[in-house]
Structure formats: C-alpha cells, structure tokens
Amino acid sequence: MLALRVRSFLLLNFRSIYSTPTELNIKEADMVPDDYTVIGGDDVGSGTHRLIGIRRALESYLSEVRAHSRMVAVERAEFELGKRHLANIMGIDPNHIAQEDIDKAIEYLFPSGLTEPLAQPIMKPPEEYIPKFRILEFDNEGRPKDPLFYTIKPRFYQLLSQLFVYLFKFQYAQFIMAFDFLISLPNAESEKDFISSYRMQLAGSAEKRLFGPQIPMVELLPEEKRRKANVKTRVKNTEAVTTVFDNGTGKYTVMGYGIEEFRQLQAREILLTPLLITDLLGKVDISAELVGKGGTSVIPRVVRHGLSLCLAALYPEFETKLRLAGLLTADPRRKERKKINQPGARAKWIWCKR
Numbered sequence: 001m002l003a004l005r006v007r008s009f010l011l012l013n014f015r016s017i018y019s020t021p022t023e024l025n026i027k028e029a030d031m032v033p034d035d036y037t038v039i040g041g042d043d044v045g046s047g048t049h050r051l052i053g054i055r056r057a058l059e060s061y062l063s064e065v066r067a068h069s070r071m072v073a074v075e076r077a078e079f080e081l082g083k084r085h086l087a088n089i090m091g092i093d094p095n096h097i098a099q100e101d102i103d104k105a106i107e108y109l110f111p112s113g114l115t116e117p118l119a120q121p122i123m124k125p126p127e128e129y130i131p132k133f134r135i136l137e138f139d140n141e142g143r144p145k146d147p148l149f150y151t152i153k154p155r156f157y158q159l160l161s162q163l164f165v166y167l168f169k170f171q172y173a174q175f176i177m178a179f180d181f182l183i184s185l186p187n188a189e190s191e192k193d194f195i196s197s198y199r200m201q202l203a204g205s206a207e208k209r210l211f212g213p214q215i216p217m218v219e220l221l222p223e224e225k226r227r228k229a230n231v232k233t234r235v236k237n238t239e240a241v242t243t244v245f246d247n248g249t250g251k252y253t254v255m256g257y258g259i260e261e262f263r264q265l266q267a268r269e270i271l272l273t274p275l276l277i278t279d280l281l282g283k284v285d286i287s288a289e290l291v292g293k294g295g296t297s298v299i300p301r302v303v304r305h306g307l308s309l310c311l312a313a314l315y316p317e318f319e320t321k322l323r324l325a326g327l328l329t330a331d332p333r334r335k336e337r338k339k340i341n342q343p344g345a346r347a348k349w350i351w352c353k354r
Helices: 002-019 043-090 099-109 154-163 169-184 188-196 265-278 298-314 316-324
Strands: 219-221 226-235 238-245 252-254 285-291
Touching (some): 043 099, 169 188, 238 298, 265 316, 298 316
Parallel strands (some): 252 285
Antiparallel strands (some): 219 226, 238 285
C-alpha cells in the first residue's frame, strides 16, 4: 500500500509540472549573457606561466653559453700547454713559435699517408675547429629580435628570401648600370667589399679546383713566335719537368727518347691520352725530363699529368674537358712500406698447422 501511494504521488506531481506553466523567480540582472567574460580572471595565471617559460628558456640558453665558453677556455689552455711542450721538443722558443712551425712539427712527428685532410693529425687553436656559438638577441620580454628566429635556420631562410626575388630584364639592366656607375666613381675602392658581394668571377685560375700542381703560366717566345708552358709533377718517387710548345710538328720526347721507345702499348696510350682528348695530336711539341726511378706505368703517368696541365694553360678551352677526364688531378698514392714479419706491405705468410 505504501508503494502504491508513493507512486501515485509522483505521477500527480509530474502531471502538474508539465500541464501548467510554472513561473520562475529569475531577475534580468541575474541572467548571464552568452558572451560573458571575467575581467582580470586569468591575467595573473597566464602572465605567470609566460614569465616562467621565458625564464626557463633564458636560463637554458645562458647555461649553454657558459658551457661553450668554458669548453673553449679549456681547449685554449690545453693548446697553449701543448704548444710549449711541442716547442721544447723541436728546440724552438715557446714565445716565438708560429702556427706554420706547429704544422711542420706535427707533420714531422706524426707522418701520415692519409690524403683526406680531416683524417690527418692537427694542432690548431680551438677557434678554428670548434663550431662557433651563435649569440642571439632578445628584448626585455624575452622575444627574439630576429624575425626568422622560429624557422630553426634563420640565416638559411634569410638567404633564400634574398635570392628568390624575380627581376624583370629592365630592372636587371638598371641594376647593372647603377653598379657600373658606382665602379666608375673615383672613391669606389672604399666600397670594394659591397661591390664584390654582388659580383661573380667568370674567368680565373683553377687554384681551388685542382689537387696538386696548378695550371702553369704561359710564356711567350717572340723570336720563335710560339708559346711555351712548363710544369713540375710527381707520381710516387718520380718527378718530371714537362715542357709543351704550341704550333709544333708533333715531336714527343721523354729523356731524349721518342715515344716509339716505349714497347708496351699501355704506356703509349697513357702518353697520348691528353692529345687524343683535345685533338692536338701532331700540333704541339712535348719534351719531358725525369728524376727518380720510375716503373713502366709511373713514367707515362707523371708525363701525362704534366702534359695535361700544360695543354690546359696553352688552350684554356680544353681545361674543363681535361679536368672532367681526371687528367689535371695529381695522384697522391705512395708505395706502402713493408711490414715486420710479413713478406710485403699487405701479403701474409702462408699459415701451416704445426
């Protein structure tokens, strides 16, 4: 009976609520608008978190700067101490030893047959091989002053923004005319660095592109109305001084002997390779003098290297073709010394079980 009374009471109350409207005592002032905001409610929290983040970033950056400075100071102290020890070993005054003396001493004390510069032993100031730590600039609120700071590589993207600028032909012509006028002014030498930053050398020596001897200078022979170029090259322990004359008849001598004295076909092919590539066979005269005991392949290779350099000097239009063929690059290989308890440099004795 009690359960039936409670059920009937609830049904009556629900019917009264949904059947007749109910007036709620809500004032207009108590209603909250849709676009409500609490003034000053979150300013303190967001500002505090922002300051904490900036402080942590600056502390991390300053700690990295201090660590880098300490590392450079330690490396500098070790370099100075090592320089004094090296000077005492070589018998040089520690107060007057130069970097050239250090390089020569390291090369003498630690001889290496490695041709890769990064693999050779060095002793240089730490500023030359330790990557430079870039010091950033920030304002009072911790924001970086560089607008490209958040690109991770700001210098790279700054360079891209400078390069990728489309110019019309008349704009480029105006640019060239303006710089030509700037160069013609009397005091243009004072702005040499600024002008050179927008200029590119189209023709010049191949000093930075070749390994070993560079392309020699051309000598004029007014009496014979010819040009001459000579260069000194080296392969293993054999050196050669090669001289080439243009407007020749095809004369080719090595130590006074003609090319027909080389019995092996491979040696003749090596000697004639530069002439065949440049199509100058029979048009130049070549003479070579050797110093050292060269083998059947060393002598042709050392003469070929000198001949290629001289042809590149006399005929610059063939320089690229000779360089791409690998004829202008020196051969740094040397004969490897014999090892102890071995029959040769790499060969091993035949192992026999006892």
